[in-house]
Each structure stands twice: as C-alpha cells, then as structure tokens.
Amino acid sequence: MDLSAISATLLVASLMVAATPILLAALGELIVEKAGVLNLGVEGMMITGAICGFATAVETGNPVLGFAAAALGGAMLSLVFGVLTQIFLSNQVATGLALTLFGLGLSSLLGQGYVGIKPPSTARLDLGPLSDLPFVGRVVFGHDWVVYLSLFLVVATWYFLRRTRAGLKLRAVGESHHAAHALGLKVRAVRLCAIAFGGAMAGLGGAYLSLVRVPQWTEGMTAGAGWIALAIVVFSSWRPGGVLLGAYLFGGVTVLQLNLQAAGVALPVEYLSMSPYLITIAVLVVMSARGSKRSLGAPADLGKQFHATH
C-alpha cells in the first residue's frame, strides 16, 4: 500500500475529466425534465453524439467542429423523440427506451469506418503562468475548453431556470401544462425546444468521451453513462448545483477507486462502485420521508402527456 503514489492534483484533474460527459448529459436532461418530459433516450443520444463528433472531427481535423456536429446530431435524434411524444402523443418511457436502442444501432452503423482511428486532439488551454501554479494550476487552469464550458453551463442553467422569464415559462410548463396552456404558453413548442437542448447536451457529452476522455471510437463506448446521467438528475432533486455535485461524485468515485487499486490499497471495489447509487437511494428516501413528491423537486407534470383540448 503506497498512498503517496497517488497525486491529489492528478486525481482531482482526472476526476473532472471523468465527470464531464455525465455532467453535460445530466444538465440537458435536467432542462428536459423541468419542462415535464421524461426522455430515457440519453444513452442513445450520447452515443450518437459521440460518433457524429468523432467522424466530423476526423474528417475536418477540427475538434471544435466535431463538438458542434455532436450537439447537432444529438439534437436531431432527440427531435425524433420530440415529434413522436409531443405531436403523436406516444408513450414517453417506451419512446425513450426505443431511442436508446435506435441510437446504439445508428451509431454503430455510422461508425463502421472509424474504428481504430485517432482523432485530432483537444489541447488543454494554455493559460500561461496560471497553469504553472502548484495544484491550482493543473486543477483550475489546466483543462480543455469543454470542461470550462460544462461548468459555465451549470451556472447558465441555474440562471436560466431561476432568474429569467423564459426559465419561468419552462418551469410552468413542467409543473402544470394545462395551466400554462390556459395562460397562452405554447406547451409543445417549449417542450420541443427543451428536448432539442437535452439532445444537444447529451451529444456534447458523448463527443467528450470519444474525442477527449478515451479518445477513440468504439461501438457501445458510452457503456451506461446515459443511465448514470438520468440517475444524477434524480439525485440532484432537479437542481443544477446538485447535478454538478452528483456528476463529480460519480466521476470521483470511479477515478478514486481505480487509483486506490493501482496504488495497491486493499479495499472492496464493489462497495465503492455501488456507493453513488446507494447515495442516490438514500437521498431519495430522506427527501421522500420529508413529504410529498413536491419536496423531491420533481416537476408535477413530469412524463405526462399533453393534449390541448381547446
């Protein structure tokens, strides 16, 4: 056992990298759920984003274009879900699951020619002397731009939901679509926008996996990250700050347990791996013991179909 082999600096830095894909995807899903829509297709949108971003980055040699294409790909796929559930009123749970399966298949089809190729690398931002500071330099100033974008989006999401009129409308649609409709809000349009945003964010998260964290394209490479993102939204009780905490907790446990093992610490890996899920369950139990569904923070009309009758 040699704990000194673990560098706290590198640990925190790689924790942030490991958490970024699920953070992005979970933020997107947060907005979707706040609008009252449950989209279980996060995994499918992530992996579609992963291959769209990878293919574009390889073809153009520009990772930024890759991320843009990933967001676009994820958004397009999510609109399939949007049209089916909002216009044709299909069941959201079933459609979301179908979207995951469809996304996995579509991505492996698109990815046929991209196995074993190295993508152009997304460099860490060079912030000059700031990056050379001990600890802080690597942890705060030593990342690629997507990490900063994801942190910025946490703040932006919070600001949007809590401090803007559009955010208020979105929450109103999620809490009571009938009341929102009676007030003249365009429920379908708001929800479609939210769904597209969720898809774009999941796509970005997927592209971060294939372009930065791994970096390569492999079929099925998200390996359940989309489901973790869904769990994090619940864990956060639908708050952006909670999403950040949840994502870093999941990412942190993953990286920490691998580092502890590499350092030869004898510890039951299974317990560490399941700990985030246990915490999620514990959070849910504590919150639901305190009161009704409302105190959980779940939007009241989450997953309900909206059909304008007048």
Add this chain to the structure above:
Amino acid sequence: MLRRTLLGAAATALVMTTGAFAAEHAEKTKVGFVYVGPVGDGGWTYEHDQGRLAVEAEYGDMVETVFQENVPEGADAERVMTQMALSGADLIFTTSFGYMDPTINVAAKFPDVKFEHATGYKTADNVANYSARFYEGRAVQGYIAGNMTETNKIGYIASFPIPEVIRGINAAYLAASAVNPDVEFNIVWAFTWFDPAKEADAAKALIEQGADVILQHTDSTAPQAAAAEASTDGKQIITFGQASDMAEYAPLPRVSSIIDNWAPYYIERVGAVMDGTWESQSVWQGIDKGMVEIGEISDAVPEDVKAGALDIVEQIRAGEMHPFTGPINKQDGSVWLAEGETADDGTLLGMDFYVEGLTGEIPN
C-alpha cells in the same frame, strides 16, 4: 383510429415476411453466437465474429448464422439463448465466461440443441466447452514487458477475478520477473469486460502512478488510445493488443499482441453438427494448435528482446517449455511447484491464487 389500423397492418406484414423467410431457410444448419460486447470492439468479440464469418465463408449456403451482441452475463443471457434455441438454432456458441451457468440451464431445456461455451469448465451431454491457453501468450508479453520497462512498474488492467484472468497475471509476472527481478505489478480490477471510458481511466491511473507498460485483460482498444495519448511528453508507454491484434496502434504504443483465432475450431464444430458427429468435449488449445497467436512484434522492441520472445513462442509451440514450470511459490510463500515440475491443467483451470512476488489481494 386510422393510424392504429395502419400500424397493425404494417406489423402483420412484417411478421408474415419474417415467417416466410424463416420457413425458406429451415433446412440449413443454423448456428447462433452470443457475444458479451459489440462486434466492433476491436478485441474479444470482434475475433469471435471473425470466426462466425469464417464459418459462413466455409459452408456458404449450407449454414445460417445469427448473433446477438452486448448480451449481459446473467438472466438476460438465458433469455437470448432460449430465443435462439426456439428459433431453430442447431448449435449455439456462448462466448464469455459468465454465460457458463445460463448455458448449462438452457441446454437442459433443449436437449436437441448443441451448445459450446467458451472459457468455462462445465460440460453436459449437449454442452461442450472450449478455451484457449492465453497464458502462453501472457508469458511472451511478460518477457517483453520485463525487458522494456524503465520504471520497473507494470500496470495490469484486469477484468473479473476468475481463473482465466488470474492465470494471465501470474504467467505475465513470472516471465517478467524472470528477466527483471525488480519488476512490480500494479493490478487494477475494472469489473467489466468492456467499458472504454473506464478502461481508459484505469490506464491513466496506472500511468500517473509510474507504470510504463500497460497489460490489459479487457476487450476494448481504449487503454491503447490512453497510452498513446500519455506517451507524448518525453516518456514512452507500451501496450499489448488483447484478444485481437489491435495493429492500428502499432508500432507504438502496441508492441505485440495475443490474437485469439477461433475460426478453425468453429468451422470444425459446425462441420461436426452437419455430419452428425458432434460430441460433448472439453478442449483447451494454445499456441501449438494456432488458437493462440502472437501478433507481430513491432520494431520498437530491441532486436535481442524480439529474438528472445520469438524463441519463447517456438519453445512453447514445440512443447519444450511451459510457462508454469517450478520452482514456483504461492503468494503466501508456500510451495506450489517444485523444481522442474509443471502445472497440471486442473490447477490452472481453477487458479485462484497469486504467485510469490505479486502484491495485493484478489477480490472476491
């Protein structure tokens, strides 16, 4: 209402065409494959699928193959196998250790269907089991790794604590420590066969802690990509292809590989089902039969090390050398093999201990 009718009609049409398709192909020998990862993983499942394609190429119209990828090890596997058996498969290959009990369970319900389970140890009247002596390839990797490491730290990404994986760790360690007594193995258990992100994280954690050689017993090429990424700033990390050649990462970081060549075995067994000579058996083939191949050793390996590694391959092929030849002690210091004694297959198949020199504990 109209929409529903349309949907119903479409579904009926679909079912009818599928039915007709099935009837048309009824006389062919149908072979099913159950995969633990996607066929595009570039490693384990990819090679099994190459075997399936070889069967198709060999028998052409006389055979029909079906496969299901990404099948979790557990109850889902039983469902998939049952489905394959019900849809008329004559022979089903289940290609991961965790399918062992599901295979035995499903086989009991379909006595007329033949099953072949990879890398396990249970058989039944209609269940054969086949595996490859990957540890022979691990010995070659260990030799190269022990010679080439500069930090004397070798990282090992292990999947599940099963005999197959433990055997590989032991074989690699014995070969590495034979040429470099200072070598140290850092072992990370990923508890997955396939999760590129986690495999990459594991590789990074090992590299950050000083390992300059990464051995992997997981199926994706992610550790190779992570090693290539980490190799830029003055240090060179080397890796080995697992299950498949992973040649796209040669000559560096991938310096050699273990390739699983299942094609000859699959062709032989499908042929046996066709002419009615199939019998349950338990086979374990290695470098000698070609089931385990060593991928090309790249130019990044010094000439003398390369020659030494090829010599080991030839000696194993000729049966002159066994990777587990005494004296070998177990981790706790007790004697396992005396001087000159070689390990018997029974012990190897059930191996649940580290050899002396390895640190850490095997998780339960």
